[in-house]
Amino acid sequence: MMNSMNNVEEIIAAVEANFDLLSSDVIDKYQVGLDVNKNEIHRLLIFLKTNGWIQLSYLTAVDWIEENEFELVYIVFNWDKAVHIQIRTRIERDVEKASIETIMPIYPGCKYYEREVHEFFGIKFPGNPDYHKQLILEQFDDLPPLRKDFDPLAYAERKFPKRDYPDKFTNLEGKESEQAKRDVTHERVSKLRTGGTKK
Amino acid sequence: MKSTKFTKFTEKEADAKWWEIGNYFRRNSIWMLMYCTGCGAIELPPAMTSAYDMERLGMGPMATPRQADVLLVTGYLSVKTLRRIIYTYEQMSEPKYVVGFGSCTINGGVYFDSYAVINRLDYYIPVDVYVAGCMPNTEAILNGFVDLMGMMKNKTANGWVKYHENYEWYKANQIQAVGEVHVHDEFHE
Amino acid sequence: MKEIKLFLGPQHPGMHGNASVHMYIDADIIKKAYMLPGMLHRGFEKGMERHSWVNNIGLIPRVCVVEPDINEFVFAQAAEMMAGIEVPERGQYIRMIILEMARIIAHIMAYGGVGGPTGNYTVMYHAQEDRNRMLYIFEKITGHRVYHMYIVPGGVRKDLPVGIEDDLNEFMDDFEKRYDDYRALVLENPSVLKRITKTIPLPAEVVWELGVTGIGMRSAVNKPYDLRKVKPYLKYDKVEFDVPMMDYSDAKARLECKLIEISQSIRIIRQCLAQMKPGPVRVPLDHGQAMRWRVPKGQVYSSCESARGEFGYFVVSNGGTNPYRVGVRGASYPQGLLGIEKYLPGTRLDDASLWVDTMGVCAPEIDR
Numbered sequence: 001m002m003n004s005m006n007n008v009e010e011i012i013a014a015v016e017a018n019f020d021l022l023s024s025d026v027i028d029k030y031q032v033g034l035d036v037n038k039n040e041i042h043r044l045l046i047f048l049k050t051n052g053w054i055q056l057s058y059l060t061a062v063d064w065i066e067e068n069e070f071e072l073v074y075i076v077f078n079w080d081k082a083v084h085i086q087i088r089t090r091i092e093r094d095v096e097k098a099s100i101e102t103i104m105p106i107y108p109g110c111k112y113y114e115r116e117v118h119e120f121f122g123i124k125f126p127g128n129p130d131y132h133k134q135l136i137l138e139q140f141d142d143l144p145p146l147r148k149d150f151d152p153l154a155y156a157e158r159k160f161p162k163r164d165y166p167d168k169f170t171n172l173e174g175k176e177s178e179q180a181k182r183d184v185t186h187e188r189v190s191k192l193r194t195g196g197t198k199k
Numbered sequence: 200m201k202s203t204k205f206t207k208f209t210e211k212e213a214d215a216k217w218w219e220i221g222n223y224f225r226r227n228s229i230w231m232l233m234y235c236t237g238c239g240a241i242e243l244p245p246a247m248t249s250a251y252d253m254e255r256l257g258m259g260p261m262a263t264p265r266q267a268d269v270l271l272v273t274g275y276l277s278v279k280t281l282r283r284i285i286y287t288y289e290q291m292s293e294p295k296y297v298v299g300f301g302s303c304t305i306n307g308g309v310y311f312d313s314y315a316v317i318n319r320l321d322y323y324i325p326v327d328v329y330v331a332g333c334m335p336n337t338e339a340i341l342n343g344f345v346d347l348m349g350m351m352k353n354k355t356a357n358g359w360v361k362y363h364e365n366y367e368w369y370k371a372n373q374i375q376a377v378g379e380v381h382v383h384d385e386f387h388e
Numbered sequence: 389m390k391e392i393k394l395f396l397g398p399q400h401p402g403m404h405g406n407a408s409v410h411m412y413i414d415a416d417i418i419k420k421a422y423m424l425p426g427m428l429h430r431g432f433e434k435g436m437e438r439h440s441w442v443n444n445i446g447l448i449p450r451v452c453v454v455e456p457d458i459n460e461f462v463f464a465q466a467a468e469m470m471a472g473i474e475v476p477e478r479g480q481y482i483r484m485i486i487l488e489m490a491r492i493i494a495h496i497m498a499y500g501g502v503g504g505p506t507g508n509y510t511v512m513y514h515a516q517e518d519r520n521r522m523l524y525i526f527e528k529i530t531g532h533r534v535y536h537m538y539i540v541p542g543g544v545r546k547d548l549p550v551g552i553e554d555d556l557n558e559f560m561d562d563f564e565k566r567y568d569d570y571r572a573l574v575l576e577n578p579s580v581l582k583r584i585t586k587t588i589p590l591p592a593e594v595v596w597e598l599g600v601t602g603i604g605m606r607s608a609v610n611k612p613y614d615l616r617k618v619k620p621y622l623k624y625d626k627v628e629f630d631v632p633m634m635d636y637s638d639a640k641a642r643l644e645c646k647l648i649e650i651s652q653s654i655r656i657i658r659q660c661l662a663q664m665k666p667g668p669v670r671v672p673l674d675h676g677q678a679m680r681w682r683v684p685k686g687q688v689y690s691s692c693e694s695a696r697g698e699f700g701y702f703v704v705s706n707g708g709t710n711p712y713r714v715g716v717r718g719a720s721y722p723q724g725l726l727g728i729e730k731y732l733p734g735t736r737l738d739d740a741s742l743w744v745d746t747m748g749v750c751a752p753e754i755d756r
Binding site: 232233234235236237238241242244245248249250251260262264275277279280283287309310312313314315316333334336 | 397398399400401405406426427428429430431434435438446447450453454497512513516517519520523533534535752
């Protein structure tokens with residue numbers, strides 16, 4: 001088996017020589033992550049594809065709501081050298097402006113991945129023929145679901161009524177509730193110096 | 200010569216007697232619709248083939264809903280599947296029965312906080328027998344079928360009658376959860 | 389000629405799983421086809437963000453119902469890569485045995501599933517009987533027939549029970565004796581051969597365009613591109629096995645590859661049972677406080693070779709008790725969605741369901 005640690009260093013060196021690499025992140029000897037700017041993505045993917053990374057494994061997005069940005073991740077794989085490369089880039093989070101050109105001319109297999117990212121995050125991909133049609137959801141009437149400001153529990157309680165179970169734990173004989181006594185003891189213990197734990 | 204005195208049946212009594220005879224034949228040859236709606240359907244092939252063999256109970260698979268007796272809702276129901284299940288349920292001819300598998304039909308199961316899974320199957324179509332588990336064992340499924348046959352004998356499997364009587368209530372619940380119960384073909388429109 | 393619109397719908401005796409294919413046909417030849425996924429969508433990726441790392445172990449096997457152990461393994465591997473945990477050796481061998489057992493039952497189910505489209509139901513009965521016996525062995529090891537929740541971050545939950553080698557050896561010997569029966573039922577059966585030879589071939593250029601992995605790729609490209617050989621995880625570099633590959637990928641070649649892979653999995657299980665030594669199987673997480681375990685920051689894509697292809701999870705953690713984002717790469721995503729759109733037009737109507745079975749399109753993985 002060839003020495004793939006050398007491979008990973010070579011890859012980072014080759015990419016750094018030709019492109020403007022913001023940061024790189026070696027995860028282990030079979031995986032490396034590269035951060036680039038949004039306008040370098042297409043050139044970098046063409047460079048990698050002509051050098052053996054012919055399979056697009058995955059395309060997805062991450063919602064960093066505190067930094068007000070989306071992060072797009074493209075993962076490509078080379079079967080001869082056995083290295084996964086994660087290519088990451090940041091775009092703006094605003095609904096009108098979140099878009100990036102499609103990579104269909106480079107990797108035709110990305111068509112349905114981009115459609116799904118649009119459906120779940122709201123990122124537009126001009127160039128992809130049907131990216132705005134819904135694929136997995138049908139007649140969904142709320143925010144794109146995987147954004148961090150969408151609350152699934154509130155949506156589920158609003159639309160799908162639950163089964164309510166009768167409360168069988170009431171105290172029918174008028175005695176003092178054991179659970180209430182336990183709660184008082186628990187609160188008193190948790191205010192002690194060690195919080196009730198042994199040291 | 201002894202003479203036998205006939206008392207004629209009223210129409211209602213004759214009807215009840217014919218239903219009893221019909222129930223005997225119905226409960227010994229239930230045909231189930233082949234629709235694997237969810238993950239509980241992975242325990243159905245051992246029941247249908249020689250591992251647990253439900254054909255000795257008289258049950259067999261059926262391809263079209265118009266001639267099937269029982270609809271098995273095997274597991275969770277997403278909103279998209281619910282539209283198609285309502286179509287299928289309304290196409291079945293009466294008397295028809297519904298068996299709900301797994302804990303997702305009872306109270307939502309592991310997906311109680313999901314935006315795409317319904318929580319109670321009871322509100323949308325009437326259910327006769329529930330089989331608990333996640334997922335239920337194949338022996339539990341066969342137990343559920345035997346329970347359904349017992350209910351048919353006691354004339355308590357009346358889900359389809361309830362659907363007729365409370366049709367507006369079921370329809371209102373369906374529209375609240377699903378929007379409109381019409382399948383659009385969005386690829387071709 | 390007029391074109392008719394047809395749904396190979398969700399409720400169909402020849403369809404595996406709850407997904408539908410919409411087609412325009414013209415007297416038996418398909419002109420346009422699209423797959424409609426989404427009927428099994430449960431919102432997993434959102435649900436995994438709301439539960440802690442250890443709570444997710446109960447939720448994760450339900451992503452793919454035919455072969456649930458690969459989900460647990462890939463999630464555990466991602467958490468271990470970020471936290472820097474090393475699994476003890478006996479735990480790694482047990483994980484390999486469980487993964488190969490899951491591969492055997494997934495392939496048996498797909499091989500027997502040819503009975504539906506071709507009308508040869510005998511092989512389906514044989515296959516389900518064997519699969520049921522393997523599910524009994526799973527119940528003895530892990531406690532549940534289908535959703536095991538056995539592979540956890542840090543190792544395996546418990547050691548193998550005493551005497552399980554006898555059960556495994558009995559199953560494997562019995563299967564190898566009837567290997568020729570399985571071949572005679574489908575691959576040498578003259579009435580089925582007409583349906584599967586030279587139908588739906590997959591050329592090699594189309595493989596790279598669609599991004600297909602797994603048996604579809606290896607039977608068209610003729611190279612050993614298997615993740616267990618190319619980037620070995622667990623202890624796959626210490627056991628010997630072959631990877632079947634062929635030149636011309638029609639339905640018959642793919643079914644043959646499935647049978648050969650079952651016999652290679654049996655070989656791997658035998659070698660693992662011989663090479664294992666006694667020892668611990670699990671590393672405790674966070675000194676025993678597993679419910680409050682925090683995984684350090686990172687973004688990791690961990691993958692493994694499932695019965696249908698490359699299966700992976702992309703996990704992002706920002707140092708909290710819950711994962712920040714989990715993305716699931718279903719192994720049958722390219723061959724299900726894109727393959728049906730680009731590749732089925734031009735073939736006959738009865739081959740649509742055969743494509744879904746031999747290429748291994750599993751609907752819950754696509755929708756999660």
